[in-house]
Amino acid sequence: MRTLVEAYFAAINTEDFDGLAAVFAPDVEIHTTGSDPVLGRDAALAHFRAVLANYPSHTDAVTRWIEAPDAVVCEIAFTGRLADGREIRFDALDVFDAGDDAITRVSTWYDTRSVARQVRG
Template sequence: MSAGDDVVARYFAAVNDEDWTALRNLFTADAVLSATGARTRHGREDVLAYYPRVLARYAEHLDRPTRRLDFASTTVVEIAFAGRTVEGRPVAFDAIDVFDLRDGLIARLASWYDTAAVAARLA
């Protein structure tokens, strides 16, 4: 699979670039997003509304995949997040994303990280 065909790689590029149009094109119409500490989102538009809201608190952010495991239609990615809040505080944490793919698009995404530790860093 070429990098251009790799929906997971394109996902991280779109999130890091805050390219919401590119991100929109990576999800199925009936996509589901489950993120630790947030309500489950259903449908492409509901999923996409999550990203600008969550990332608004960061002046800079980078999700850097550090390890990837591919199993049939599921991909698991370990992520090192690094960023700086709009107030200038550095924030770094590890996360895991689990992607379920269908027809070359993201049908379900589960995102896991220590919300209490991140909230403490943001406070």
């Protein structure tokens, strides 16, 4: 399970969408605080392309791993730059579920108010 999640972060951090597709189950679900669920691999890839387009430079650094046989929880320190060059930083918590050697669900929590303040400037 950890290998799948490590591959997920490697793909996110390098915007390797083929690599991201490889770790997602066809029916993957993406649940993010304050947003409607994103259902299915194609929709998930489109979602991440759109989100990451806002951050020409970005890194999700896992600062803590909590592992179970079919789930992994990661504390994350996100750093990035917006298109105008301003830096953005926030902490997040991701929960990954997997089955049959693929990620089936990603749930993400973060302080949406803090992120909105940083994006607005």
